[in-house]
Amino acid sequence: MQPLDTNKAPQSFVMSALANPKKSKTLFVCAACGAELPKWAGQCPDCGVWNQIEEHHRPLPPPAGQGYAGAATAGLVQDLAELAPEVETRSPCGIGELDRVLGGGLVAGSVVLLGGDPGIGKSTLLLQACAAIGVSWGQAKAPGRRHPVLYVTGEESPEQVSLRALRLSLPREAIRLLAETSVERILATVERERPGVLVIDSIQTLFTEGMSSAPGSVSQVRESAAQLVRFAKQTGTTVFLVGHVTKEGALAGPRVLEHMVDTVLYFEGGPSGTHRLVRAVKNRFGAVNELGVFAMTERGLRQVKNPSAIFLARQAEPVPGSVVLVTREGTRPLLVEVQALVDESPLANPRRVTLGLDHNRLAMLLAVLHRHGGVPLFNQDVFANVVGGVRVTETAADLALVLAVLSSYRDRALPLDLAVFGEIGLAGEIRPVPNGLERLREAVKHGMRQAIIPAANAPKGGLEGVEIRAVNSLREALDAV
Numbered sequence: 001m002q003p004l005d006t007n008k009a010p011q012s013f014v015m016s017a018l019a020n021p022k023k024s025k026t027l028f029v030c031a032a033c034g035a036e037l038p039k040w041a042g043q044c045p046d047c048g049v050w051n052q053i054e055e056h057h058r059p060l061p062p063p064a065g066q067g068y069a070g071a072a073t074a075g076l077v078q079d080l081a082e083l084a085p086e087v088e089t090r091s092p093c094g095i096g097e098l099d100r101v102l103g104g105g106l107v108a109g110s111v112v113l114l115g116g117d118p119g120i121g122k123s124t125l126l127l128q129a130c131a132a133i134g135v136s137w138g139q140a141k142a143p144g145r146r147h148p149v150l151y152v153t154g155e156e157s158p159e160q161v162s163l164r165a166l167r168l169s170l171p172r173e174a175i176r177l178l179a180e181t182s183v184e185r186i187l188a189t190v191e192r193e194r195p196g197v198l199v200i201d202s203i204q205t206l207f208t209e210g211m212s213s214a215p216g217s218v219s220q221v222r223e224s225a226a227q228l229v230r231f232a233k234q235t236g237t238t239v240f241l242v243g244h245v246t247k248e249g250a251l252a253g254p255r256v257l258e259h260m261v262d263t264v265l266y267f268e269g270g271p272s273g274t275h276r277l278v279r280a281v282k283n284r285f286g287a288v289n290e291l292g293v294f295a296m297t298e299r300g301l302r303q304v305k306n307p308s309a310i311f312l313a314r315q316a317e318p319v320p321g322s323v324v325l326v327t328r329e330g331t332r333p334l335l336v337e338v339q340a341l342v343d344e345s346p347l348a349n350p351r352r353v354t355l356g357l358d359h360n361r362l363a364m365l366l367a368v369l370h371r372h373g374g375v376p377l378f379n380q381d382v383f384a385n386v387v388g389g390v391r392v393t394e395t396a397a398d399l400a401l402v403l404a405v406l407s408s409y410r411d412r413a414l415p416l417d418l419a420v421f422g423e424i425g426l427a428g429e430i431r432p433v434p435n436g437l438e439r440l441r442e443a444v445k446h447g448m449r450q451a452i453i454p455a456a457n458a459p460k461g462g463l464e465g466v467e468i469r470a471v472n473s474l475r476e477a478l479d480a481v
Helices: 010-015 096-102 124-139 158-168 181-192 220-234 256-260 307-311 360-375 397-409 436-445 476-480
Strands: 024-030 053-059 109-115 149-152 176-177 196-202 238-243 262-266 275-281 291-297 298-304 323-331 333-342 353-355 380-385 418-420 451-456 467-471
Touching: 010 238, 024 220, 096 275, 096 298, 096 333, 109 124, 109 220, 109 256, 124 149, 124 158, 124 196, 124 220, 124 256, 158 176, 176 181, 176 360, 181 196, 181 220, 181 323, 181 476, 196 220, 196 256, 220 238, 220 256, 256 275, 291 307, 323 397, 323 436, 333 436, 353 360, 360 380, 360 397, 360 476, 397 451, 397 476, 418 436, 436 451, 467 476
Parallel strands: 109 238, 109 262, 149 176, 149 196, 196 238, 323 418, 353 380, 418 451, 451 467
Antiparallel strands: 024 053, 262 275, 275 291, 291 298, 323 333, 333 380
């Protein structure tokens, strides 16, 4: 981590966000989309939501030469080729699956936003990460830092956080704790403590004294996050922000919140389940759609280093409608079970239900199966599911989904040691997918002895331990099974 620059005036940075409340402008902001209106209205003209317009007071802009940038002077322009970028250094946080999702570890000055349903384990994961960072950094004695971690809680009392750490058997002496919701007081405390990692739980509870709106409103969330991002970039402090989600599953607050931060992580999986998935939907320092798998235990979240073995906990005997898909999440190949159930529909419009798959893509694949495979399913209900709560978004699942549907429709089971992947086009052709050889090696490692893959993905010399059936069209794939 970069040392804190003590030559900068910290108080001027904190006080720059404050404004004179007497010199403010009244405007109305939509709490749903953040649109600004000159007067109050019952319905937002941008998003159409009713009764979400709130009154806000925005400070008037300072006179010329007294703003954030001071006097109006020309900026420094540099040639990109003349800049010598520094080597990107990463600090491991002590949890391998979280390091994988972050792209290899923590980057100095980065801001990470973690969202998820209530009770899914966001605070638990960050508290475990803080304890691991505190132990490792306490031994290394990072220069320029007085303390490794500062945990700011705005929703729970310090006693509640201490009880959770005690229940998880975490070293509590490695974590510094602050119960505060004012951004200005938090930044003043951080400048005194000089931690390497700052955790804010949560961003919706913070408020800045320069605005009169309530905590959690669009303007408060946006301005509070902007001050924390500026502080992280200026001091090299890594900042974690915990974000609430709406009932639709999206992060609460303005959409610009996701644009301001460097990394956006989502917790997936029901709170009642035993497994949690952490997915990176945005990452400026690593791969997008990287996946970390955890198991919730009485001692907190435990990382799962071989998730394919969990998702492939299948029945001992082959059953119709089940096939193994070799998908890819970020940089990791993953074996999951795709299940399908086809039954005669009593309705005029048969149902098409998917869990973990794209509903529109299922409808398209059923049309391709009818046109190019000669299998009519217009009077059948089709249900498709990915076991384990994994959501598969890539097109490599097309061939596995079609074979699972056909297996259920014909009531014929596919072999347990069969792995499938491939994209299906509208003309019935089987298109190649990225990293075919890595997928095959992952399948062989987990005991797969047969594979149906696109012909363009077939290795020239074959692969030891697996019988590969390379296909070019949907008709060839149906004949292969």
